[in-house]
Amino acid sequence: MRITILNGEPDAALPFHAYLETLTNRLLALGHTATKLDLATLDLKGCTGCFGCWVRTPGECSKCDDSATVCRAVLGADLLLLASPMTMGFTTALLKRAADQMIPLLHPYFVVEGGEIHHRARYAHYPVFALLLGAGPDSDAEDVEITRTMWGRMARDLKSRLAWSTVAERNPEEVADELARVA
Amino acid sequence: MNSLVLLNGSPRGERSNSMKMLKRVAEGWVRGEGAQPEVLHLVRRAQFQRAVEAFAGADVVVLLGMPLYTDAMPALVNAYIEALAPRVEAIRAGGANPTLAFLVQGGFPEAAHSRPLERYLAKLAVRLGSPYAGTIVRGGGESLQSMPEQANRKLWARLNTLGEQLARDGRFGAAELRAVAGTEQFSPSAVVLASLACRIPLVQFYWNGMLKKNGAWERRFAAPYGPAFEK
Numbered sequence: 001m002r003i004t005i006l007n008g009e010p011d012a013a014l015p016f017h018a019y020l021e022t023l024t025n026r027l028l029a030l031g032h033t034a035t036k037l038d039l040a041t042l043d044l045k046g047c048t049g050c051f052g053c054w055v056r057t058p059g060e061c062s063k064c065d066d067s068a069t070v071c072r073a074v075l076g077a078d079l080l081l082l083a084s085p086m087t088m089g090f091t092t093a094l095l096k097r098a099a100d101q102m103i104p105l106l107h108p109y110f111v112v113e114g115g116e117i118h119h120r121a122r123y124a125h126y127p128v129f130a131l132l133l134g135a136g137p138d139s140d141a142e143d144v145e146i147t148r149t150m151w152g153r154m155a156r157d158l159k160s161r162l163a164w165s166t167v168a169e170r171n172p173e174e175v176a177d178e179l180a181r182v183a
Numbered sequence: 184m185n186s187l188v189l190l191n192g193s194p195r196g197e198r199s200n201s202m203k204m205l206k207r208v209a210e211g212w213v214r215g216e217g218a219q220p221e222v223l224h225l226v227r228r229a230q231f232q233r234a235v236e237a238f239a240g241a242d243v244v245v246l247l248g249m250p251l252y253t254d255a256m257p258a259l260v261n262a263y264i265e266a267l268a269p270r271v272e273a274i275r276a277g278g279a280n281p282t283l284a285f286l287v288q289g290g291f292p293e294a295a296h297s298r299p300l301e302r303y304l305a306k307l308a309v310r311l312g313s314p315y316a317g318t319i320v321r322g323g324g325e326s327l328q329s330m331p332e333q334a335n336r337k338l339w340a341r342l343n344t345l346g347e348q349l350a351r352d353g354r355f356g357a358a359e360l361r362a363v364a365g366t367e368q369f370s371p372s373a374v375v376l377a378s379l380a381c382r383i384p385l386v387q388f389y390w391n392g393m394l395k396k397n398g399a400w401e402r403r404f405a406a407p408y409g410p411a412f413e414k
Contacts, residue, residue, distance in 0.1 A: 046258050048194040048226075049250065055393035059405040075408040088271075089306055093262035100252050107404065107412075108390040112378040115369055117291045121412040122404070138271065138310070146306060149299040153254035 001180070003027055004077035004127065005036040006070070008084030008095025009134070012040065016085050016134045019172050023132075026176035035073055039094050042066035046097045053104035059122060060104055067101035074102060079182060080127040080160075082151060083168075085134030089143040090150070099154060106158070114156070121159050129155035130182055131165035132175070185244050185282070187212050187220035187349075188237045192249035192260035196226045200324040201288055205248040207339045208286065208319070211346020220246075225259050235266045241279035244316065244349065250324065251289035254296050256303075264307065274312035283308040284316035284349060288324035294364040296322065317355035319345055320364045329389060338363070 005024060009016040020036060027034035045065040052062030061067045074080055082099075084091035107120040131151050133144060144167060152162040164182040166175060189209055193199030202224075209220050223230040223237065238245060249260045256264070270280055285304045287297045297320045308315035319342070327335065341363040348356045369377060380386050394400045404411060 046194065047252065055390060056397045056399055058399055058402045059407045072408045088264045088268055089310055090261065090303060093258050093265050096255065096261045097258035100258050109387050110381050112374055112381055115374050116293060116295065117377060122406055123408070124410040124412050142306065146299065146303050150255045150303065153296070153299055157253055
């Protein structure tokens with residue numbers, strides 16, 4: 001299975017980085033193709049709502065940055081693991097910046113899906129979503145649930161579903177083994 | 184009398200749909216005898232910093248408006264909220280935080296897309312120890328760009344009323360919030376109608392017009408990263 005991991009922790013010195021490193025290595029050892037993108041090392045200018053990716057350069061962000069690297073890695077995966085510590089009851093702004101710049105993966109046209117208006121698919125396949133949260137000092141079960149719900153909606157926007165989520169409390173090998181059984 | 188700080192969380196800045204709507208709430212606030220509000224655009228670095236500093240004290244009302252990006256807050260607002268983390272500590276140390284009100288405008292017509300974010304924002308107010316004045320949720324926001332001002336008269340009037348309520352009662356009225364939200368979710372018959380409408384080129388007119396203007400029409404189904412979706 002091809003797995004793309006988006007690391008939304010901005011600080012490389014924090015243990016969440018090492019946790020993801022161990023998890024990635026375990027997935028590789030299990031024979032999966034695991035690619036981890038440390039978002040903090042990429043140049044992501046953020047979405048400014050210009051719609052260039054829909055009406056000027058269809059399918060591609062008009063900004064000269066690394067968002068194409070993220071889009072290619074997302075589309076090339078069977079499973080997309082969004083990984084982020086929780087801060088103020090949600091995932092980091094760094095992870096959201098990458099997510100906002102995924103709209104080139106959709107087509108602007110409106111369609112009705114599951115009784116709601118959405119944008120049309122641009123691609124034949126999208127990865128299944130998974131979410132790995134680092135528990136914050138003040139995050140509780142309700143925060144985790146709200147965060148899961150919002151990313152579930154994001155997955156739905158991207159023609160997918162949030163198939164799995166966990167809080168990074170168990171050892172990373174165990175989490176990797178469970179993740180490998182998803183999708 | 185409390186002072187109002189309007190925070191525009193749209194990455195489009197001054198010319199955003201969020202700002203168009205925030206302005207109408209501010210008009211109502213002034214009509215309700217509130218003082219002229221301060222306006223800060225988070226997309227501008229210096230104003231972002233000022234907005235972090237402005238978030239202090241019990242005699243302030245902060246109205247944070249934003250567009251819905253991927254059915255959540257845009258990264259810019261996510262970053263602003265992260266920057267407020269020290270204000271959680273300030274509360275524990277006996278300080279006070281402003282009253283919080285929000286405005287979320289989504290591009291899709293149904294309000295349902297915005298409800299999980301609304302739930303997050305209500306919890307954010309609790310986290311910050313801020314009195315919660317409510318969240319204005321409104322769909323169909325992108326059409327504000329193309330519609331003449333006159334066509335939105337009803338919406339502007341509702342936003343005025345909400346601003347007045349905020350000034351007079353310190354919170355938005357529940358009935359007015361329900362009214363401004365418009366369609367919550369499509370009924371089964373509306374789903375059928377909308378499905379048919381999406382097949383009419385007229386509904387995609389907004390996009391087609393821009394694609395043609397930019398000379399990108401022929402490439403509209405480009406799929407640079409993988410096999411294209413075929414309908």
